[in-house]
Amino acid sequence: MCLSRMLVQEAHSTWFSSCCVFVLTDISGNKALENITTQDQKEQIKGYTDKLAVIKEVLARRHMKVAFFGRTSNGKSTVINAMLRDRVLPSGIGHTTNCFLSVEGTDDDKAYLKTDGSDEKKSVKTVNQLAHALLMDESLDAGCLVRVFWPKxxxxxxxxxxxxxxxxxTDVTLQLDSWIDKFCLDADVFVLVANSESTLMNTEKHFFHKVNERLSKPNIFILNNRWDASANEPEYMEDVRKQHTDRCVNFLVDELKVLDRDKAPNHIFFVSAKEVLNSRMQRAQGMPETGGALAEGFQERLKEFQCFERRFEVSGEEKSGCSTRTRT
Structure with a gap:
């Protein structure tokens, strides 16, 4: 099924590319055909051609790429660590991600990293070593990519x-356009990590408006992180959740126009990444996952995080046209 879908998609893209070449190139200088399209229509077709090139590149990849964005200290690194079930990336008090970090698997038995423009494998044994390496490398800025390879x-x-x-x-740079061009165009899924103790900010919205200009209906999920704080005021919890949900739905449906209103709630989640990470690490060590100080309602927040993981995986597979999973 996967192969047949890919063949159909390739046939469609080839046909569309041929049409674009005809409109943009073949009719140039042919006076009998020069009035078929206006200049504005040609520009529009050129835009579609660029988007098609990105889609073809995504389909050609064997891996699934998920990009996480949000304001500083909203918990992006902690969300990734929770998904990986280990403290792979530096996170928490005193750690701020100052450049782009990608995490992917390696068949090697030791972790290492590579920086922009270098094939040198820099050994990394612990998260503290990784944090130190990133902090001490003065050549790294917000526009750099460090690839972290973690043993599968x-x-x-x-x-x-x-x-x-x-x-x-997203609140620390004015280089949003270059960020998107360098790191985002081939992403299958985008995750906006928001702070549930505040509301969606214009800096967060502005970034995704920029993404939306360059990509055809980007696949976006919104995580309202630190939802465990709601346990301190249970009497307001449902009202606050509804308020956040309504704003997120309006953002995805009315502003970005990337989802239908009935599907948008399936892309919005209320979680505590720190809780999930701690509980999963406890379990990995053979201890009860509910051990330690967890706020009331932890199980519901854990289930919602698990639901997010399932939804984004299925959604990413549908977006790319076939499954990337190897697990049974």
Whole structure:
């Protein structure tokens, strides 16, 4: 089924490319045909051609790429760590992601990293070493990419040819256009990590408006992180959740126009990544996952995080046209 869909998609893209070449090139200088299209229509077709090139590149890849964005300290790195079930990326107090970080699996038994413009494998044994390496490398800025290769034997998720991309806060740069061109055009899924203790900010919205200009209906999920704080005010929890949900739905449906209103709620989640990470690490060590100080309602938040993981995986597979999973 996967192969047949890819063949159909390739046939469609080839036909469309041929039509574009005819309109943009073949009729140039042919006076009998020169009035078929206006200049504005040609520009529009050129835009479609560029988007098609991006889609073909995504379909040609064997891995699934997920990019995480949001304001500084909203918990992007912690969300990725929770998905990986380990502290792979530096996160928490004192750690701010100052460049783009991609995490992907390696068949090697030791972790290492590579920086922009270098094939040198820099050994990384611990998260603290990674944090130190990133902090001490003065050549790294917000527009750089550091690729972290983590042993597949240590993380089952990375055995599925999945690449997770962490980013600096969307509120710390004016270079959104170059960010999108360098790191986002081939992403299968975008995850906006928001702070549930506040509301969606214009800087977050502005970034995704920019993404939407360049991509054809980007696949976006919104995580309202730190939802465990709602346990402190249970009497307001449902009202606050509805308020956040309504704003997120309006953003996805009315502003970005990337989803229908009935499907948008399936792309919005209320989670506590820190809770999920701690519980999964407890379980990996053979301890009860509910051990430690967890706010009331933890199980519901854990289930919602698991639901997000399933939804984004299925959604990413549908977007790319076939499954990227290798697990049974």
């Amino acid at each position: 034997t240590k993380c089952a998720l990375l055995r599925d040819d999945l690449v997770l991309v962490d980013s600096p806060g």
